[in-house]
Amino acid sequence: MSNYSSHPQFFVSVDCIVFGFNKGSLQVLIHQRPYSPGFGEMSLIGGFVEKEESIDISARRILKEFTGLDSVYMKQLATFGEVERDPGERVISILYYVLINVDKYDNNLSEIHNAKWVDVNTIPNLCFDHNKMVEMARTSLGAAIKVEPIAKYLLPKYFTLSHLQALHESIFNTPIDKRNFRRSIAEKDYIKATDMIDKDSSKRGATLYTFD
Amino acid sequence: MSNYSSHPQFFVSVDCIVFGFNKGSLQVLIHQRPYSPGFGEMSLIGGFVEKEESIDISARRILKEFTGLDSVYMKQLATFGEVERDPGERVISILYYVLINVDKYDNNLSEIHNAKWVDVNTIPNLCFDHNKMVEMARTSLGAAIKVEPIAKYLLPKYFTLSHLQALHESIFNTPIDKRNFRRSIAEKDYIKATDMIDKDSSKRGATLYTFD
DNA sequence: TCAAAAGTGTTAAGTTTACACCCATGA
DNA sequence: TCATGGGTGTAAACTTAACACTTTTGA
Numbered sequence: 001m002s003n004y005s006s007h008p009q010f011f012v013s014v015d016c017i018v019f020g021f022n023k024g025s026l027q028v029l030i031h032q033r034p035y036s037p038g039f040g041e042m043s044l045i046g047g048f049v050e051k052e053e054s055i056d057i058s059a060r061r062i063l064k065e066f067t068g069l070d071s072v073y074m075k076q077l078a079t080f081g082e083v084e085r086d087p088g089e090r091v092i093s094i095l096y097y098v099l100i101n102v103d104k105y106d107n108n109l110s111e112i113h114n115a116k117w118v119d120v121n122t123i124p125n126l127c128f129d130h131n132k133m134v135e136m137a138r139t140s141l142g143a144a145i146k147v148e149p150i151a152k153y154l155l156p157k158y159f160t161l162s163h164l165q166a167l168h169e170s171i172f173n174t175p176i177d178k179r180n181f182r183r184s185i186a187e188k189d190y191i192k193a194t195d196m197i198d199k200d201s202s203k204r205g206a207t208l209y210t211f212d
Numbered sequence: 213m214s215n216y217s218s219h220p221q222f223f224v225s226v227d228c229i230v231f232g233f234n235k236g237s238l239q240v241l242i243h244q245r246p247y248s249p250g251f252g253e254m255s256l257i258g259g260f261v262e263k264e265e266s267i268d269i270s271a272r273r274i275l276k277e278f279t280g281l282d283s284v285y286m287k288q289l290a291t292f293g294e295v296e297r298d299p300g301e302r303v304i305s306i307l308y309y310v311l312i313n314v315d316k317y318d319n320n321l322s323e324i325h326n327a328k329w330v331d332v333n334t335i336p337n338l339c340f341d342h343n344k345m346v347e348m349a350r351t352s353l354g355a356a357i358k359v360e361p362i363a364k365y366l367l368p369k370y371f372t373l374s375h376l377q378a379l380h381e382s383i384f385n386t387p388i389d390k391r392n393f394r395r396s397i398a399e400k401d402y403i404k405a406t407d408m409i410d411k412d413s414s415k416r417g418a419t420l421y422t423f424d
Numbered sequence: 425t426c427a428a429a430a431g432t433g434t435t436a437a438g439t440t441t442a443c444a445c446c447c448a449t450g451a
Numbered sequence: 452t453c454a455t456g457g458g459t460g461t462a463a464a465c466t467t468a469a470c471a472c473t474t475t476t477g478a
Contacts, residue, residue: 003247004301007260009221012293012304035215048219055293055304079291079306081224081267089216092224092267092304094291162429179432180468202429204475374456391459392441414456415449 011091014059015046015130016074017137018067020102021154022117024163026170027102028134029066030126031115037088038127044134045115046093059096066113068106073099073153077133077140085129097137099153121173142171149190152211160198160206161185185209223303226271227258227342228286229349230279232314233366234329236375238382239314240346241278242338243327249300250339256346257327258305271308278325280318285311285365289345289352297341309349311365333385354383361402364423372410372418373397397421 018029047062077095197205230241259274289307409417
């Protein structure tokens with residue numbers, strides 16, 4: 001049998017950068033910490049890994065708690081293990097980023113958790129190393145969205161190309177040429193036009209698209 | 213003060229995929245496990261994170277133990293936290309890949325640790341999820357080497373373009389056109405020709421190049 | 425009737441790929 | 452003299468970037 005008992009054990013936490021696309025821009029869910037250390041400071045959502053729970057399952061449990069959502073798109077990014085990174089006790093933290101459809105977010109939970117959505121381009125000061133984590137996640141999301149159909153998890157089932165473009169512009173924080181953008185989308189076989197028209201966001205009406 | 217004590221603690225280990233470039237191909241350092249679980253099976257090198265030691269420092273300590281080298285190029289890749297991944301006890305493992313110059317590797321350590329170098333394209337069965345880890349590392353190394361001057365850490369100070377090409381071919385496990393390869397290298401400003409000639413690997417002699 | 429968002433093509437620049445022969449030298 | 456690895460250029464295909472006007476319709 002194994003004998004690992006000469007080695008120390010550590011608290012392990014999961015931190016999640018929850019991205020949502022709201023009012024034309026990419027936002028991140030943060031909340032005010034209700035406990036020390038960092039009491040009252042703004043923080044990513046997170047929690048501790050429990051016994052008999054894989055780190056992925058742990059992330060899902062924490063997300064359920066903070067968003068009310070059961071199945072979300074999650075991707076592990078990195079692990080932070082500096083000895084002093086949490087000023088309370090030593091905690092090794094595993095970072096995930098998470099994509100959710102804000103229409104399904106349970107707004108009641110904002111009050112319970114003192115949570116709010118903030119624009120990814122104007123993130124306030126967060127506790128510990130959390131600002132660094134957000135930048136890392138945004139870079140990674142940018143690389144992924146060029147190549148994988150993950151915008152699906154941020155958008156409603158049907159969306160206009162202007163919405164999709166606003167999402168990309170928000171992630172890269174830069175304007176994109178409309179014609180080039182539409183061509184690049186037309187080349188992706190996982191995004192399809194429907195025969196529905198959205199009349200809410202323009203007078204003329206815009207074709208609604210969907211994934212797959 | 214913090215009160216984390218209601219949460220469980222875990223063993224945390226570091227696993228390292230040590231890459232070296234030897235005899236024209238990319239190799240990985242593995243060793244035979246001298247303890248259970250997995251006794252006698254081949255394994256990546258690794259060890260436990262200790263108290264007051266950041267995970268990066270932990271990786272450096274373990275590398276020193278297995279290679280004799282103090283400063284190596286290291287990159288954190290991912291963390292594995294399935295409950296049953298280690299059949300002994302639950303261990304959360306943080307994966308790094310590491311690039312070393314095999315000329316500086318202390319060969320005496322191979323005997324002490326039952327270690328050996330194996331070609332990245334013919335890795336034997338390794339214990340636990342270690343084969344999966346190697347594939348992940350190779351993919352990540354491939355993406356990085358196209359863009360960053362990290363071949364520096366695998367090669368001697370002076371090298372021929374044929375050596376560098378062999379390294380790329382080994383990483384991608386595919387032949388590369390010599391003229392196209394040389395053009396792409398000429399465009400990188402961090403690789404420079406010297407006025408030295410290598411007479412060892414060809415009769416005619418080949419220009420030696422170096423990083424920066 | 426006009427403001428606001430939808431929609432649509434072409435050209436130039438740059439990048440990537442495919443491809444074959446001569447050179448210098450030691451054995 | 453010949454086998455071995457070193458070294459070199461060009462054309463076609465493809466990808467990316469830059470750029471402006473017309474359409475529809477509700478207010």
